[in-house]
Amino acid sequence: xxxxxxxxxxxxxxxxxxxxxxxxxxxxxxxxxxxxxxxxxxxxxxxxxxxxxxxxxxxxxxxxxxxxxxxxxxxxxxxxxxxxxxxxxxxxxxxxxxxxxxxxxxxxxxxxxxxxxxxxxxxxxxxxxxxxxxxxxxxxxxxxxxxxxxxxxxxxxxxxxxxxxxxxxxxxxxxxxxxxxxxxxxxxxxxxxxxxxxxxxxxxxxxxxxxxxxxxxxxxxxxxxxxxxxxxxxxxxxxxxxxxxxxxxxxxxxxxxxxxxxxxxxxxxxxxxxxxxxxxxxxxxxxxxxxxxxxxxxxxxxxxxxxxxxxxxxxxxxxxxxxxxxxxxxxxxxxxxxxxxxxxxxxxxxxxxxxxxxxxxxxxxxxxxxxxxxxxxxxxxxxxxxxxxxxxxxxxxxxxxxxxxxxxxxxxxxxxxxxxxxxxxxxxxxxxxxxxxxxxxxxxxxxxxxxxxxxxxxxx
Numbered sequence: 167x168x169x170x171x172x173x174x175x176x177x178x179x180x181x182x183x184x185x186x187x188x189x190x191x192x193x194x195x196x197x198x199x200x201x202x203x204x205x206x207x208x209x210x211x212x213x214x215x216x217x218x219x220x221x222x223x224x225x226x227x228x229x230x231x232x233x234x235x236x237x238x239x240x241x242x243x244x245x246x247x248x249x250x251x252x253x254x255x256x257x258x259x260x261x262x263x264x265x266x267x268x269x270x271x272x273x274x275x276x277x278x279x280x281x282x283x284x285x286x287x288x289x290x291x292x293x294x295x296x297x298x299x300x301x302x303x304x305x306x307x308x309x310x311x312x313x314x315x316x317x318x319x320x321x322x323x324x325x326x327x328x329x330x331x332x333x334x335x336x337x338x339x340x341x342x343x344x345x346x347x348x349x350x351x352x353x354x355x356x357x358x359x360x361x362x363x364x365x366x367x368x369x370x371x372x373x374x375x376x377x378x379x380x381x382x383x384x385x386x387x388x389x390x391x392x393x394x395x396x397x398x399x400x401x402x403x404x405x406x407x408x409x410x411x412x413x414x415x416x417x418x419x420x421x422x423x424x425x426x427x428x429x430x431x432x433x434x435x436x437x438x439x440x441x442x443x444x445x446x447x448x449x450x451x452x453x454x455x456x457x458x459x460x461x462x463x464x465x466x467x468x469x470x471x472x473x474x475x476x477x478x479x480x481x482x483x484x485x486x487x488x489x490x491x492x493x494x495x496x497x498x499x500x501x502x503x504x505x506x507x508x509x510x511x512x513x514x515x516x517x518x519x520x521x522x523x524x525x526x527x528x529x530x531x532x533x534x535x536x537x538x539x540x541x542x543x544x545x546x547x548x549x550x551x552x553x554x555x556x557x558x559x560x561x562x563x564x565x566x567x568x569x570x571x572x573x574x575x576x577x578x579x580x581x582x583x584x585x586x587x588x589x590x591x592x593x594x595x596x597x598x599x600x601x602x603x604x605x606x607x608x609x610x611x612x613x614x615x616x617x618x619x620x621x622x623x624x625x626x
Contacts, residue, residue, distance in 0.1 A: 176240070183246045193292045194249060200288045201240040201256055207281070208233035208263045215270060225266050232259045232266075253292040257301065260285055265308060273322030274312040282308070414443045469503050472496035475530060478510045485526075488518050493531040497539055499610070505584050506608065510543070512577045513604050517545035538590065538609040545603075550596040558594070581606075588612050 172178075175198060183190050212229035239255045264285065268276035282305050290298030315321045417439055421428075428436065472492055479490060510530075517528045523546055533540045550558065559582045585592045585606050592606035 176243070179243055179246055179249075190246065190249070193253070194246070196288060196291050197249070197253055197256065198240070200260070200292070201236050204256070204260045204263070205233045205236050208236070208260075211263070211267050211278070215267065225270060228266055229263055232263045235259045250293065250297075254297070257285060257289055257292070260288075261301070261304065261308075268312060269322050270325045272324050273316030274309065275316065276312075276322075279309075279312075410443055410446055414440070417443070466500050467503050468498065468500055469506065470496070470498050471506075471532070474503065474507055475510055475514075478507045479514060481507075482511050482515050484514070485518060487524070488521075488526040488528065490514070491527065491529040493529075495534075496530075496532055497534060499539070499608075501608070502588075505588070509581050509584055509606065512581045513543040516577060517543060517547065517602070517604075521545055521547040523547065535607075537611075538607055540605055540607050543604045544601060546601045549598045549600045550594060550602050551598050552596070555594045555596070559592070 176194075180191065180194055183194060208229050212226045212233070215226040215229070236256050236259045239252055239259070243249060243252045261282075264278055264281050267278055268274075271278060286298065286301055286305060289301035293301075312322070417436065421436055472494075475492055475496070484490060514528055514530075518526045527546045529542075529544045531542045531544075533542075559578050582592050585608070589609045589612055590607040592604065594602060594604055596602040
């Protein structure tokens with residue numbers, strides 16, 4: 167019995183429809199309902215016509231044929247991609263059934279025209295707006311045609327009722343009730359628990375509630391972890407800086423006491439010790455700066471980018487031999503002035519620090535977009551091989567030996583962290599010997615934190 171029901175429901179076709187195509191599943195379910203209800207209604211009308219005439223009537227047999235077409239069309243579908251054609255065939259068969267039976271049941275005054283409302287509702291649901299409009303035009307044309315043939319020709323009659331007024335009235339009431347019941351049944355299905363769209367929405371709502379709970383737990387865990395990391399960074403900073411200062415002081419005292427008696431080799435070693443101590447202090451401070459890079463949030467203020475860059479250059483102290491070119495179309499924006507200044511400070515400073523030319527040149531330009539700005543900080547330095555474009559943004563990574571060029575390898579990592587926290591992106595366009603062009607997108611509106619948390623949760 168279960169197997170028969172599955173075949174009647176064409177479960178094989180339904181299951182072949184992609185899981186996420188809710189609308190197509192919904193349309194197929196309505197196609198199933200419409201086919202069986204239309205088939206039964208047309209059979210009843212055909213039987214009624216045969217009973218009304220002493221001899222067989224051609225229209226009755228046409229109705230039998232059309233009802234058979236609806237059923238055959240329903241069971242003939244094998245590929246869900248051909249369903250729109252099947253929908254059209256069934257709807258047209260239903261339309262012809264309603265049209266043909268009207269000739270012997272009053273023409274335009276035929277109570278069966280009420281079923282056209284069911285047809286139009288089904289057409290819009292199964293074929294969409296375009297198909298629904300097409301059937302609306304067809305129904306209007308049908309009304310106009312029936313009006314003409316009813317009023318001006320003898321093609322229509324009440325022969326199916328034997329011209330009995332009482333039967334006509336009874337049929338009208340019965341048809342009206344059945345038509346309204348069918349419309350109500352379809353509408354009820356669309357809002358019932360059996361509706362595939364509502365079922366899926368309910369499933370997704372439940373899944374969303376579960377995800378929200380997981381997100382809240384993840385957020386709480388993340389906050390605790392961040393607080394612990396902040397405490398850890400502060401403790402490490404304090405516990406490491408203290409012995410470093412002690413080593414530095416001892417080195418200074420030893421140098422003061424016996425500095426004049428040091429051999430060149432000992433002097434070189436002492437200088438190396440002091441250099442290493444300074445490097446360790448810079449690294450510890452860099453770790454603290456990196457851990458706080460996305461927490462130092464300033465007020466959103468009106469910023470003249472050109473003036474901001476000039477103030478930043480004055481603060482970091484650009485060497486007199488370096489040249490800075492700033493485009494005239496620098497924008498005014500409302501943003502976190504401190505963080506944007508930190509980005510420009512690192513990029514301009516690096517452009518000068520790692521420049522191999524006698525006259526370092528830094529050129530800053532911008533392209534304005536609807537949702538933000540793409541800034542360019544370009545230098546005339548040695549350039550960066552494309553294979554290192556991602557590496558330079560990794561914390562503690564540097565392209566130069568630290569003995570050749572003192573660097574913590576944290577500056578660009580901080581820049582990347584600030585920009586991405588704002589919802590932007592940074593990248594490099596560079597080749598060896600052709601300078602480096604650091605470009606970053608700064609959005610007009612900072613991204614929502616929730617989006618980042620949800621993305622992180624999906625990975626977990």
